[in-house]
Amino acid sequence: MRILIVDDNASLRQLLASLFTDAGHEVVALLEDGSERVEAEIKRTQPDIICLDYNLPGRDGLAILQSIQTFAPQIDVLFMTASDESDIAKRAADAGASGFIRKPFGQAQIVRELGVVCETRKHAAPASSETNAKTVTPMPNLDGPKSRRGTAVIADDSGSVRLVLKGILQECGLHVVQTVANGGDAVIAARNHQPQVLCLDVNMPEMGGLEALPLIRAASPHTAVVMVTGNADKTVVAVAASHGASGYIIKPLRPAHVIAYMDRLFK
Incomplete structure (x- = not known):
């Protein structure tokens, strides 16, 4: 994999x-701050994965992560931090981080987490494959019982999450007819497509998942709505269940967990 490292600690940059x-990876660039040079180097070097520190001079890692999502959602981000903020892992996951690790970490630990991100990356759909809101692509011809699982819609404001989740759902035998980035569009997609499954992010702009959930259930009563969240907070889970959610999956996405959940859902 081609890897770009962004961290203000020179020793850590060199160690990583x-x-x-x-x-066996190729390190394409080492950057020390959150300046606009980050985006320029991403466009120049075309990395597969970015190891991104949270606390940086200039913009912080979350701001950079959100920027990456707007122009290069196919790039996976391994988020690193020494912050003691209790919700930073959730915020990074919701922003689209593919992996998360707290400093200080051991060498084996960071290599292992990078391996998990690389493995997850194999499941992502191509960046060019996001379905246009007004287009329904034909159901592919698949062999086996999973081919009968039908259609799915994905609602998440993170482009990288949409790509990974789309790839995983396709492996599960679901035909992803549409991906959207907010709850309002999710309601419209549910009404138009009546999908078997709708994966719904909890935190989205304009209309979040919990607000959209009852509207989706009314628009498509037979759709199994699966919440996608960076933190399985008991209150969020309880509210989602009370509005008819079938369950939830946790970000950062792990393909084996998503596949196992879908297998249980379709039993």
Whole structure:
């Protein structure tokens, strides 16, 4: 994998570069701050994965992560932080991070987390495959019992999450007819497509998942709505269940967990 590292600690940058190179990856750039040079280097070097620190001079890692989502959602971000903020892992996951690790970490730990991100990356749909809101693509011819699972809609404001989740759902035998980025569009997609499954992010702009959920259930009563969240807060889970959600999956997405959940859902 082609990896770009963004961290203000020079020693850590060099250590990560050495570890990743020894593991067979190509480190394409080392950056020390959150300046606009980050976006320029991303466009120049075209990395597959970015190891991104949270606390940086200039913009912080969350702001950079959100920027990456707007122009390169196919890039996976491994988010690193020494912050003691209790909700930082949830915020990073909701913003689209594919992996998360707290500092200080051991060498084996960061290599292992990078391996998990690389494995998840294999399941992502191509960046060019996001379905136009007004287009329904034909159901592909699939063999086996999973081919009968029908259609799905994905609602998440993170482009990288949409791509990974689309790839996983397709592996599960579901035909993803539409992906959207907010709750209002999710309601419209549910009404138009009447999908078997709708994966619904909890935190989205304009209209969040919990607000959209009862509207989706009214628009498409037979759709199984699966909440997608960076934190399985008991209150959120209880509210979602009371509005008819079938369950939830946790971000960062892990393909084996999503596939196992879908297998249980279709039993």
